[in-house]
Amino acid sequence: MAFASKRLGKELAKIHGSLPPGITLVTAEGFQEWLLDIQVLDANPIYMNKTFRLKFKFSPSYPIEPPEVTFLNTADRPVPMHPHIYSNGIICLDLLGQQGWSPVQNVESICMSLQSMLTGNTKNERPEGDEQFVASNRRRPRDIDFYYHDNTV
Amino acid sequence: MDTPSQPDSLLSRGSHLSDPSQAYTFHTDLDNLSGGTTETALGASISSIHKISTLNLRHTVDLRAITYGGTVDENLVCPICRCPFVDPVLTDCDHVFCRACIDDALSHGELCPVDRLPLSQATIARAPKMVFNQLDALKAKCPCCGNIFARAILENHLEKYCLEAMVRCPGSLSEQGCTQVVKRRLSTQQCLHYPAQCPDCYETLEQIEMESHRQTLCRDRTKLCDYCEVEILRCEEIEHKAECPDVLQICKWAQYGCQHESKRRDLYLHADDCHFKSIGPMAEMLKVEISSLRDDVRNLTETNQLQERRIKFLESGQRASDRPMDLMDLSLASMPEAASTDSLDSGHDYLLSLLETQQSRLSHLSAELSDFQGKNTMMLFNETLPIKNELAELRSTQQVTCMHVRWLMRFRMQENQRRFGVSPGLASTGGPDGGNGFGSDITLSRRLSDSSRDVITKL
Ligand SMILES: [Zn+2]
Ligand SMILES: [Zn+2]
Ligand SMILES: [Zn+2]
Ligand SMILES: [Zn+2]
Ligand SMILES: [Zn+2]
Ligand SMILES: [Zn+2]
Ligand SMILES: [Zn+2]
Numbered sequence: 101m102a103f104a105s106k107r108l109g110k111e112l113a114k115i116h117g118s119l120p121p122g123i124t125l126v127t128a129e130g131f132q133e134w135l136l137d138i139q140v141l142d143a144n145p146i147y148m149n150k151t152f153r154l155k156f157k158f159s160p161s162y163p164i165e166p167p168e169v170t171f172l173n174t175a176d177r178p179v180p181m182h183p184h185i186y187s188n189g190i191i192c193l194d195l196l197g198q199q200g201w202s203p204v205q206n207v208e209s210i211c212m213s214l215q216s217m218l219t220g221n222t223k224n225e226r227p228e229g230d231e232q233f234v235a236s237n238r239r240r241p242r243d244i245d246f247y248y249h250d251n252t253v
Numbered sequence: 254m255d256t257p258s259q260p261d262s263l264l265s266r267g268s269h270l271s272d273p274s275q276a277y278t279f280h281t282d283l284d285n286l287s288g289g290t291t292e293t294a295l296g297a298s299i300s301s302i303h304k305i306s307t308l309n310l311r312h313t314v315d316l317r318a319i320t321y322g323g324t325v326d327e328n329l330v331c332p333i334c335r336c337p338f339v340d341p342v343l344t345d346c347d348h349v350f351c352r353a354c355i356d357d358a359l360s361h362g363e364l365c366p367v368d369r370l371p372l373s374q375a376t377i378a379r380a381p382k383m384v385f386n387q388l389d390a391l392k393a394k395c396p397c398c399g400n401i402f403a404r405a406i407l408e409n410h411l412e413k414y415c416l417e418a419m420v421r422c423p424g425s426l427s428e429q430g431c432t433q434v435v436k437r438r439l440s441t442q443q444c445l446h447y448p449a450q451c452p453d454c455y456e457t458l459e460q461i462e463m464e465s466h467r468q469t470l471c472r473d474r475t476k477l478c479d480y481c482e483v484e485i486l487r488c489e490e491i492e493h494k495a496e497c498p499d500v501l502q503i504c505k506w507a508q509y510g511c512q513h514e515s516k517r518r519d520l521y522l523h524a525d526d527c528h529f530k531s532i533g534p535m536a537e538m539l540k541v542e543i544s545s546l547r548d549d550v551r552n553l554t555e556t557n558q559l560q561e562r563r564i565k566f567l568e569s570g571q572r573a574s575d576r577p578m579d580l581m582d583l584s585l586a587s588m589p590e591a592a593s594t595d596s597l598d599s600g601h602d603y604l605l606s607l608l609e610t611q612q613s614r615l616s617h618l619s620a621e622l623s624d625f626q627g628k629n630t631m632m633l634f635n636e637t638l639p640i641k642n643e644l645a646e647l648r649s650t651q652q653v654t655c656m657h658v659r660w661l662m663r664f665r666m667q668e669n670q671r672r673f674g675v676s677p678g679l680a681s682t683g684g685p686d687g688g689n690g691f692g693s694d695i696t697l698s699r700r701l702s703d704s705s706r707d708v709i710t711k712l
Binding site for chain 1: 317318333336357361362364367369
C-alpha cells in the first residue's frame with residue numbers, strides 16, 4: 101500500500117493545486133476510492149449541461165496496475181450515453197485494461213481521456229448487447245476482456 | 254496494510270512524532286556498520302569534535318517520502334512514482350525511471366510505460382552520472398528538523414548533526430546502560446529516562462517527555478498571566494514576563510534617578526515627559542567616554558610600569574658596568590653573579606613580565622590552533638565524502654574493465670592457438686610472403702601472452 105499511497109498523495113497535492121477545466125474532485129478519502137465529476141466542455145448536444153460522476157478504485161499495486169474506473173448512476177449524475185459505456189457504468193476503454201494501461205497514466209490523464217472520448221462521440225446509444233451484459237455480468241471491470249473494436253470514438 | 258519493509262534484525266521506528274509518512278528509519282543495532290578502515294579513521298577525528306558521536310545511529314531516508322524544497326525539474330521526476338528519481342536507469346528508448354519502478358512495471362509486461370515500445374531488463378542501464386549529480390544536488394527537507402539540505406548529504410546530516418534526529422541515550426555509555434533513544438538535542442545531558450513530577454499537573458512521567466508534555470499535553474499547562482490575563486504556558490511564564498505588556502517596568506533612565514514606573518505598554522507615554530530625557534542620553538554618553546578614558550589610563554599605567562622596570566634593569570646594568578669588568582660580563586649569562594643587589598630583583602621582574610606576556614600569547618595561539626584544527630577536520634571530512642563515493646564507483650568500473658580485458662585476452666589467446674597450433678615452427682619454414690604475414694601476427698600473440706601470462710596460469 102505504501103507505494104500506491106505515496107504516488108496518490110503526490111497526485112492529490114497536484115489536483116488540489118489545479119485541475120483542467122471540466123474536471124472537479126468530489127472526494128478523495130484515503131487512497132482506495134476517489135470520486136471525480138467531469139463535464140463535456142464543447143457544445144455536444146448529447147452531453148450538454150450534464151455532469152457525470154466517476155469512481156476510481158485503486159489497488160495496492162497502483163500505478164503498476166490500472167485503477168478500476170466506472171461511472172456512477174445517481175439522481176443528478178446519469179451514466180453518459182456512449183457506444184463504449186454500458187448502462188451500469190462500466191467503461192470499455194483500452195487505456196483502463198491490463199493491456200492498454202501504463203504506469204505513467206494518472207487520475208488526471210484518465211479523466212481527460214474520458215472527456216475527449218465523450219467530446220468526440222456522435223452516437224446517442226449504448227454498446228451492442230448492453231442489456232444482456234448488464235444483466236449477466238458479475239465480474240469486476242478489470243477482469244473483463246473487452247474487444248476494443250474501433251478506436252475512432 | 255502491513256509493510257514488511259524492514260528485515261527483522263533492524264529495529265525500525267519512524268519519526269511518528271513529527272511526520273506521519275515515515276520518511277526515515279534508524280537502526281539501533283547496526284550502528285558503525287557502514288565503515289571501512291577510512292571510515293573509522295575519520296570517525297575518530299570527528300568524535301574529538303563531537304563528543305556525543307558515539308551515540309550516533311545509522312539512518313535510512315525514504316527519498317520518496319521526503320519533501321523537496323522549491324520546484325523540482327520535471328525532467329528529474331519519475332513518470333511512474335512521480336518523485337525525483339531514486340537510483341535512476343536509462344532505457345534504450347531514452348526514457349529514465351527509478352530502478353524499482355521500472356522493475357515493477359516490467360514484471361507486469363515488457364513494454365516501456367511511456368512509449369509502449371518493447372523493453373526488457375537487458376536493455377536497461379544505469380542512468381548517466383550527470384543525472385545522479387543533479388539528483389544529489391536536489392534541495393531536500395530534513396524529515397526531522399525541517400531544514401533544507403542537498404539530498405545526497407541528508408542521511409549524513411541525520412546520522413551526525415540533525416538536532417531533532419534520534420541518537421542513543423547518553424545513559425548507554427554509563428553503567429546504567431540505558432537502551433532507549435533520544436533526540437540529539439537532548440543527548441548532551443545525562444540520561445533523562447527517570448520518573449519525574451510535572452510541576453503543573455503533579456503527574457509522574459519520564460523526564461525526557463517533560464518538555465513536550467508541558468508544552469502540548471499537560472492538562473494544566475496553561476494559566477492566565479497575572480498581569481495581562483492572556484492565556485500562557487506555565488513553562489514559558491518567565492519568557493512571557495520579559496515581554497508582557499502589563500508588567501510594571503521602570504523608566505530606562507532609572508539609574509540616573511528617574512523614579513517613574515508604569516506598565517510596559519504605557520512606558521512610551523512617559524518617554525516624552527521624563528525629566529531625565531535630555532540628561533539620560535548625555536549621562537549615557539559621558540559614561541561611555543569615562544570608561545574609554547579609564548581604559549586609556551589603565552593602558553598608560555601598564556606601559557609606565559613596564560618602562561620603569563626597563564629603566565631599573567638598565568640602571569642595574571649600568572651599575573654593573575661601573576665596576577672594573579670586561580664587556581663580556583655584561584651578557585645576560587653572567588647577570589646573576591654580576592648583579593647581587595636589589596637591582597637583581599628588578600631585572601628578574603622584567604624578565605618575568607616578559608615571560609608572562611609570552612606565555613599568554615602562547616596560550617592564545619594554542620587555543621587558536623586547536624580551533625583551526627577542528628575546523629580543518631570538519632572541512633576535510635566534508636570534502637572526502639564525495640571523493641570516497643567517486644572512488645568506489647571508479648573502482649567498480651575499473652574491475653568491470655579488467656574483467657573485460659581478461660576475457661578478451663583469453664579469447665584472443667584461444668583463437669590464436671586454434672589458428673596457428675605450433676605457429677613458430679610453421680612460420681620459419683613457410684614461404685617469404687606467408688612468413689611476413691604470419692610473423693606480425695605471431696609477435697602480436699607473443700606480446701599478448703607475455704603480458705597476460707599470470708592471468709593464464711591462474712586460469
Ligand atoms: Zn519512480
Ligand atoms: Zn520508452
Ligand atoms: Zn535535520
Ligand atoms: Zn536513557
Ligand atoms: Zn503536567
Ligand atoms: Zn502577561
Ligand atoms: Zn523617567
